[in-house]
Structures are given as structure tokens and as C-alpha cells.
Amino acid sequence: MAPGIIYTSCVLGAIAIYVLLSPGRPALKPVGIVLGLGALGWVFKASIEAVADGPAGLGIPEGLTDDGPGVFFYVFSAIAIAAAVRMITHSRPVYAALYFVMVVLSSAALFLLLEAEFLAFALVIVYAGAILITYLFVLMLAQQAPQPGDETAQPDYDVFPREPAAAVTVGFVMLALLGDAIVQGVLFLDPPAEPTGPVVSENIERVGLALVGDFPVSLELAGVILLMAMYGAVVLARRQIEMSQGVPR
Amino acid sequence: MTNLTLSHFLLTSAVLFIIGLIGFVSRRNMIVMFLCTELMFQGAAIAMIAFGRYHLDISGQVFVIFILTVAAAEAALALGLVVLLFRYRPTLSAEAWSELGEP
Numbered sequence: 001m002a003p004g005i006i007y008t009s010c011v012l013g014a015i016a017i018y019v020l021l022s023p024g025r026p027a028l029k030p031v032g033i034v035l036g037l038g039a040l041g042w043v044f045k046a047s048i049e050a051v052a053d054g055p056a057g058l059g060i061p062e063g064l065t066d067d068g069p070g071v072f073f074y075v076f077s078a079i080a081i082a083a084a085v086r087m088i089t090h091s092r093p094v095y096a097a098l099y100f101v102m103v104v105l106s107s108a109a110l111f112l113l114l115e116a117e118f119l120a121f122a123l124v125i126v127y128a129g130a131i132l133i134t135y136l137f138v139l140m141l142a143q144q145a146p147q148p149g150d151e152t153a154q155p156d157y158d159v160f161p162r163e164p165a166a167a168v169t170v171g172f173v174m175l176a177l178l179g180d181a182i183v184q185g186v187l188f189l190d191p192p193a194e195p196t197g198p199v200v201s202e203n204i205e206r207v208g209l210a211l212v213g214d215f216p217v218s219l220e221l222a223g224v225i226l227l228m229a230m231y232g233a234v235v236l237a238r239r240q241i242e243m244s245q246g247v248p249r
Numbered sequence: 250m251t252n253l254t255l256s257h258f259l260l261t262s263a264v265l266f267i268i269g270l271i272g273f274v275s276r277r278n279m280i281v282m283f284l285c286t287e288l289m290f291q292g293a294a295i296a297m298i299a300f301g302r303y304h305l306d307i308s309g310q311v312f313v314i315f316i317l318t319v320a321a322a323e324a325a326l327a328l329g330l331v332v333l334l335f336r337y338r339p340t341l342s343a344e345a346w347s348e349l350g351e352p
Binding site for chain 1: 271280285287294295298301305306313321
């Protein structure tokens with residue numbers, strides 16, 4: 001893929017995310033959506049054409065037909081990216097959390113494509129099931145009382161982002177460099193490993209054996225981290241503080 | 250015929266990571282900022298698994314298990330802190346705490 005495509009689509013995506021982030025001009029939002037989808041579709045089209053020239057593939061069967069592109073990859077990657085953009089641009093935190101669930105589900109689908117079945121299900125259970133529920137509980141605990149007279153009013157800090165132009169510029173300059181490095185850099189890697197024989201064990205069996213066989217110290221350390229996090233959360237939650245009645249700033 | 254390469258997955262993970270970065274820098278709600286760090290974890294996890302699949306090495310997946318562990322610990326601690334801070338000042342804005350420092 002030519003570097004020009006990456007740079008141009010980064011510029012388009014940066015404009016799209018800036019327009020979607022900044023409040024107040026609802027007429028420009030469809031322009032941002034069209035620009036963002038156009039940039040994404042352009043990169044997808046270029047990558048479909050680039051793999052037709054045949055760099056080393058991952059050996060992943062590509063989906064519905066024998067000669068089509070990797071339909072599932074493109075669909076789930078597009079869903080993940082669109083939901084991520086919607087998550088950082090939505091002004092209501094509860095919707096941001098729900099869009100993050102969508103990102104988690106579609107990246108679990110990408111894990112399935114990469115033959116990491118155990119982690120795909122663990123991701124759904126741990127992230128979408130446990131962590132996101134914690135976030136939703138805290139969002140409900142820490143809701144501000146609605147203003148009298150206007151229940152749908154939102155606090156300023158949710159509506160107005162902080163320095164969106166600077167954030168988008170920094171982010172997409174990094175993304176352009178990263179994308180260029182990825183596209184050029186994978187050419188210098190060793191060719192992908194070929195499976196040496198028939199796969200004899202399940203994915204979950206291999207993950208479990210590697211976890212306790214190859215990384216036992218890391219496993220113990222993960223247990224210590226979880227224990228310390230539990231202690232920390234208990235200590236933080238036990239402290240008694242009177243709800244302040246002050247004016248929110 | 251196989252069509253998906255390593256760079257497909259790496260580009261997806263880079264885009265997710267950068268979107269999380271932009272959200273972390275530009276959003277002002279503390280809970281949404283922590284959600285954006287989780288989005289960055291997602292991007293990193295996709296890259297790990299893609300490299301593990303490329304080299305047919307299972308340790309990429311083992312590393313993602315540790316990412317999940319750290320994400321769970323971080324969510325518990327960060328959300329506990331957010332609830333604590335919310336009791337001091339009833340706002341979720343990160344800027345309410347911008348003058349923290351030595352007394």
C-alpha cells in the first residue's frame with residue numbers, strides 16, 4: 001500500500017473525528033460521518049488490492065466465498081472502529097460504555113479469526129460481562145442530580161471536549177507514522193510460521209499449559225496484583241466522607 | 250487462497266489505540282477517560298494476538314490474559330477512586346481536581 005494513501009486517509013479521518021468531537025455545529029456532523037467512512041473504505045479498498053499482489057498471508061480462510069476478500073475481518077474491523085469513534089464522541093457516558101461493549105464484541109470476533117478462541121470468550125465474559133458492569137454501576141452511583149426544569153441538560157464537561165484540535169492532531173500524526181511503520185515494517189519480518197503438523201490440542205489446552213508451564217512466576221504476580229487491587233478498593237471504599245453539598249465546579 | 254495479512258490486524262489495532270488516545274486526551278469526564286484507557290488495552294491486545302498467530306506462538310495469548318488482569322485491577326481501583334472523589338466534590342470533571350498539589 002502506498003504511503004500516500006495512509007497519510008491522506010489519516011488527514012481525512014482527523015478532520016472527521018474533529019468535526020464529530022466538537023459540539024455546536026450539528027449541520028457538519030453528516031460531513032464528518034461521510035469523511036470518516038470514506039477514509040475507512042478507501043484504506044480497506046487499498047488493502048484488498050494490496051493483498052491481491054500477494055504478500056505473505058496469515059493462512060486465514062477468508063469467509064463466505066473462496067475468492068472473496070476477508071469479509072469477516074473487514075466487517076468486524078469496521079464495526080470496531082466506528083463504535084470506538086462513537087464512544088469517544090458521544091456526550092453521554094452511559095452510551096459511551098455501551099459502545100465500548102460493541103468494540104469488545106467485535107474485537108472478540110477478530111480474536112476468533114486469529115484462532116484465539118479461549119481469549120475471545122474470556123474477553124466477552126471479563127470485559128463485557130464484568131468490567132463494563134462495574135463502569136455502569138459507578139456511572140449510576142456518580143450521577144449528578146438533574147437540573148430542575150431541564151432534565152435532559154448535560155454538564156459542561158460532557159459536552160465540550162478539552163482541546164479537540166490538539167488531541168486529534170497529535171493522535172493522527174502518531175497514527176500516520178505508526179501506519180507507515182506497520183505497512184513498511186511487516187515486509188522485513190520473517191515469513192509467517194507454517195503449522196508443522198496437525199493441531200493435536202485445543203486452543204484452551206495450549207493456553208493453559210503455556211500459562212502454568214512457561215510463565216509460572218507471571219501467573220503468581222498476576223494473583224498478587226489482583227489481591228492488591230482488591231485491598232486497595234476495599235481501603236478506598238471504607239473511608240467515610242460526608243457528601244459535599246458544594247456547588248459543582 | 251488466503252487474503253488477510255498481519256498488517257491488516259496491526260492497522261486495526263493501531264487505529265483503536267489512537268482513537269483511545271484521542272479520547273483520553275480530549276474528554277473531560279473521568280469515567281470516560283478510564284474507558285478510553287480500556288480501549289487502548291483492546292488495541293494492544295489485538296496486536297499481541299495477531300503477532301502470536303503470525304509466529305504460531307501461544308505466548309501472545311498468554312500476554313493478553315495478563316492484560317485482562319491488569320485491566321480488571323485498574324478498573325476496580327480507578328472506579329473506587331472516582332467514587333471517592335465524587336463524594337468530595339459532586340462532579341465528574343477531571344478539571345475540578347486540577348489544582349492538586351502540595352498545600
